[in-house]
Amino acid sequence: MLPRAIKRLLHQATLSDQSYRFMFGRAPDDEFVVIDCETTGLNVRTDDVVAIAAIKIRGNRILTSARFEAIIHPDRELGAEAIRIHHLRKSDVEAAPIVWKVLPSLLHFIGPRPLIGYYVDFDIAMLDKYILPLVGIELPNERIEVSRLYYDRKYGDAPPNTSVDLSFAAILRDLCIPPLGQHDAFNDALMTAMMFVQLRDLTERGVRIPRQRSSPVFNPTGA
Amino acid sequence: MPKAFDISNPPFDRLTPNEAETLRAALDIAYFSPGEAIIRRDASAEALYVVIKGIIEERSEVDLLALLGPKDTFDSRALVHDHSGHQFFARDETLCYVIPRKVALDLIKANPRFAAFFYREISQKLDELANDEEARRYGSLMHAKVGELFLHPPVFLAASDTIETAGHLMREINSNALFVRDGERIGIVTGMNLSKAVVLGRQSIQTAVGTLANYDIVSLQRDDFVSSALLLMTKHNKRRLAVREGEEFVGILEEIDLLGFLAGSAQVTAGRIDRASSRQDLATAAREIETQTRVLRRQGVKVEVIAEIVSDLNRRLLSRLFDMVAPAELRTGSCLIVMGSEGRGEQTVRTDQDNGLILAGPVQGEVLEAFRHEFFVALESFGFPPCPGDIMVRNPAWSRPLSDYLADLRRWIVLPDQAAHMNVAIIYDAQAIAGDPQLLDDAKTALIDMTRGEQTFMAHFARAVDAFETPIGLFNNLITSEGTGDALDLKKGGIFPIVHGVRSLALGQGLRETSTDKRISRLCDLGVLQADFGRDLKQAFRFLLMLRLDGQLAASAGASGTLVRPAHLSSMERHLLRDALQVVKKFREIVGHHFKLGMF
Numbered sequence: 154m155l156p157r158a159i160k161r162l163l164h165q166a167t168l169s170d171q172s173y174r175f176m177f178g179r180a181p182d183d184e185f186v187v188i189d190c191e192t193t194g195l196n197v198r199t200d201d202v203v204a205i206a207a208i209k210i211r212g213n214r215i216l217t218s219a220r221f222e223a224i225i226h227p228d229r230e231l232g233a234e235a236i237r238i239h240h241l242r243k244s245d246v247e248a249a250p251i252v253w254k255v256l257p258s259l260l261h262f263i264g265p266r267p268l269i270g271y272y273v274d275f276d277i278a279m280l281d282k283y284i285l286p287l288v289g290i291e292l293p294n295e296r297i298e299v300s301r302l303y304y305d306r307k308y309g310d311a312p313p314n315t316s317v318d319l320s321f322a323a324i325l326r327d328l329c330i331p332p333l334g335q336h337d338a339f340n341d342a343l344m345t346a347m348m349f350v351q352l353r354d355l356t357e358r359g360v361r362i363p364r365q366r367s368s369p370v371f372n373p374t375g376a
Numbered sequence: 377m378p379k380a381f382d383i384s385n386p387p388f389d390r391l392t393p394n395e396a397e398t399l400r401a402a403l404d405i406a407y408f409s410p411g412e413a414i415i416r417r418d419a420s421a422e423a424l425y426v427v428i429k430g431i432i433e434e435r436s437e438v439d440l441l442a443l444l445g446p447k448d449t450f451d452s453r454a455l456v457h458d459h460s461g462h463q464f465f466a467r468d469e470t471l472c473y474v475i476p477r478k479v480a481l482d483l484i485k486a487n488p489r490f491a492a493f494f495y496r497e498i499s500q501k502l503d504e505l506a507n508d509e510e511a512r513r514y515g516s517l518m519h520a521k522v523g524e525l526f527l528h529p530p531v532f533l534a535a536s537d538t539i540e541t542a543g544h545l546m547r548e549i550n551s552n553a554l555f556v557r558d559g560e561r562i563g564i565v566t567g568m569n570l571s572k573a574v575v576l577g578r579q580s581i582q583t584a585v586g587t588l589a590n591y592d593i594v595s596l597q598r599d600d601f602v603s604s605a606l607l608l609m610t611k612h613n614k615r616r617l618a619v620r621e622g623e624e625f626v627g628i629l630e631e632i633d634l635l636g637f638l639a640g641s642a643q644v645t646a647g648r649i650d651r652a653s654s655r656q657d658l659a660t661a662a663r664e665i666e667t668q669t670r671v672l673r674r675q676g677v678k679v680e681v682i683a684e685i686v687s688d689l690n691r692r693l694l695s696r697l698f699d700m701v702a703p704a705e706l707r708t709g710s711c712l713i714v715m716g717s718e719g720r721g722e723q724t725v726r727t728d729q730d731n732g733l734i735l736a737g738p739v740q741g742e743v744l745e746a747f748r749h750e751f752f753v754a755l756e757s758f759g760f761p762p763c764p765g766d767i768m769v770r771n772p773a774w775s776r777p778l779s780d781y782l783a784d785l786r787r788w789i790v791l792p793d794q795a796a797h798m799n800v801a802i803i804y805d806a807q808a809i810a811g812d813p814q815l816l817d818d819a820k821t822a823l824i825d826m827t828r829g830e831q832t833f834m835a836h837f838a839r840a841v842d843a844f845e846t847p848i849g850l851f852n853n854l855i856t857s858e859g860t861g862d863a864l865d866l867k868k869g870g871i872f873p874i875v876h877g878v879r880s881l882a883l884g885q886g887l888r889e890t891s892t893d894k895r896i897s898r899l900c901d902l903g904v905l906q907a908d909f910g911r912d913l914k915q916a917f918r919f920l921l922m923l924r925l926d927g928q929l930a931a932s933a934g935a936s937g938t939l940v941r942p943a944h945l946s947s948m949e950r951h952l953l954r955d956a957l958q959v960v961k962k963f964r965e966i967v968g969h970h971f972k973l974g975m976f
Contacts, residue, residue: 213407215405331429343405347428354469358409
């Protein structure tokens with residue numbers, strides 16, 4: 154793996170479609186984009202994106218009125234089995250037009266703004282899979298991981314052997330954010346945005362999230 | 377588009393689907409850090425906010441007016457009138473939907489019903505709520521359980537018992553239907569069956585009832601819905617149903633009692649009281665009064681009407697008991713009075729014994745003592761708990777000759793001590809319910825004469841309106857949704873200031889009305905209060921009484937959620953509560969100004 158800074162330089166050079174040079178510009182002050190993808194599975198190589206949602210944040214405002222939302226209809230005939238067999242040809246022929254429709258406007262929406270997400274590396278890796286063949290680059294944007302911000306606030310000063318819970322539900326609970334219907338790209342992005350504005354404020358004020366004193370008993374169901 | 381934005385949350389439920397879409401498309405979400413100002417004093421609001429999470433403080437200068445929680449909307453005044461006298465701060469980490477000013481104003485222009493929510497005066501808002509509730513409450517009536525209805529006791533006869541035995545038994549238990557056990561079979565025999573057999577069938581009254589009973593009985597369970605009872609009666613063309621609990625028969629449900637439940641049966645109870653021939657009869661009626669409140673509330677009857685009905689029933693009950701217990705000399709030579717909320721006719725759920733006796737002249741000690749005791753014990757057995765302040769007939773200080781009262785009144789007004797103001801308030805609210813009403817009238821006339829021109833006394837008297845602060849605790853409870861003991865806060869923060877402020881103004885004018893509602897009307901007529909404000913004050917008062925009643929009913933049912941608890945108020949109700957408390961605050965200022973309380 155190349156360090157991201159070097160990769161960014163490399164991509165600036167390999168950018169095949171020069172109209173996307175704005176991706177490397179300077180982000181407007183205090184603006185961010187929260188992003189969330191719904192996918193058919195967790196394998197970046199074999200699974201597909203079925204929905205993308207992105208919401209801008211400016212300062213402490215979550216600009217839900219200016220949002221990006223796209224549903225990508227996966228080819229019904231193209232089951233998991235079919236993808237494995239016809240991987241290259243099918244995606245070239247059938248996936249390309251769909252990605253073409255959606256991605257340019259997404260890239261313009263994001264611009265050079267830092268990307269925020271929950272396990273954002275996965276979402277970006279999913280998108281890069283489509284973006285690389287189209288524009289000749291991977292997303293060069295700075296990444297902000299909310300679970301990392303949460304970890305710092307809650308477990309940053311924790312003694313060793315503290316059991317760590319970075320689940321989405323745990324973050325919602327600690328920040329008292331009302332759960333919206335999950336596994337909807339827009340709602341997930343919105344909740345992530347709510348987490349971000351609050352976690353950033355807690356960080357600025359140096360406020361920590363209290364941990365339970367007694368470490369919870371191991372729960373075999375994983376709930 | 378935040379799909380999560382709850383369009384069913386008033387006032388947004390009044391938007392058309394298209395308008396709702398416009399609104400959703402324009403929404404942003406703002407985060408506020410603890411202590412951050414959201415709307416500053418006298419600043420115009422750039423937006424209308426709806427709380428998603430966190431707590432907002434509404435303040436005027438230094439006073440905390442209200443705490444807003446999730447789904448609360450603020451601030452319509454800042455939006456519509458361009459500036460708000462109030463400031464809004466985030467108390468903790470807060471997220472709000474932001475409806476841009478222009479979008480909100482456009483919707484207000486386009487949709488009159490939506491606009492009404494922001495523009496109209498509180499009294500109209502409250503009326504709208506009442507109408508919405510009516511539909512809901514009628515529905516809930518049908519979802520009551522059979523066990524809540526009046527059931528006749530399950531009394532069994534053997535098939536070999538005679539018509540004569542059955543007739544006597546029916547009169548004894550005051551029921552028109554009895555169960556008949558004939559071996560394995562169970563039937564019902566009614567008074568009509570007996571009459572027909574004797575009158576039309578010319579049978580002897582020694583005939584066994586086994587042959588007259590109807591064994592084709594339809595039964596249902598105690599915890600079945602009232603609606604299914606109605607269905608069964610219609611379907612099987614029955615006038616009565618047997619009620620079981622498991623396999624056991626626990627009662628008989630008569631059609632008349634079912635219809636009485638659906639239509640309300642205050643007149644039945646009233647009749648029962650008037651016809652009562654023993655204390656036992658009265659005890660039964662007393663229990664019915666208790667259930668009346670719940671039924672009437674379910675039917676969506678307005679709280680002031682419930683209070684009127686219940687107060688009337690309670691007064692009849694006391695009056696009847698007085699007639700039974702009091703010796704002749706007391707019946708003519710004294711006046712039984714009720715005081716407090718009962719005197720004002722604002723009682724809905726049974727409270728303490730608040731009563732007293734004014735004697736025309738001295739009465740022999742033993743006779744009086746016997747009456748005091750007996751009256752108290754009887755009421756206690758009916759379920760009226762003793763008054764904690766001992767303001768009862770049992771207490772010699774509250775059952776004595778008129779001349780003693782008058783002497784005390786004079787002392788209370790000239791040299792007021794701690795209890796003096798309360799005692800004056802108690803007498804001023806009193807109502808005569810039995811005996812010679814002239815005695816109370818004389819006492820009140822004296823009271824009004826004595827207080828006339830006593831500005832210092834009146835100011836001290838009125839000052840109690842400021843005894844309790846705005847009920848922040850109540851709102852805290854709302855937000856933490858762990859609210860208990862809220863009734864008291866509602867009383868201190870809302871009901872008491874209105875009752876006492878109105879009482880002070882009324883005493884100042886020498887009014888003879890006792891109910892707060894009527895006093896407000898008279899004060900408006902006299903120009904002491906402005907008519908508009910009087911209307912708002914009445915509505916606010918009724919709304920607070922209704923909330924308190926719901927709280928009391930829920931508490932007595934021991935159930936959570938079936939009836940409104942402050943923790944479960946709808947956001948509409950919370951909104952109205954805020955408005956009502958604003959009216960209370962304004963009223964306190966009016967009273968303070970009237971009595972020049974600023975000098976204290």
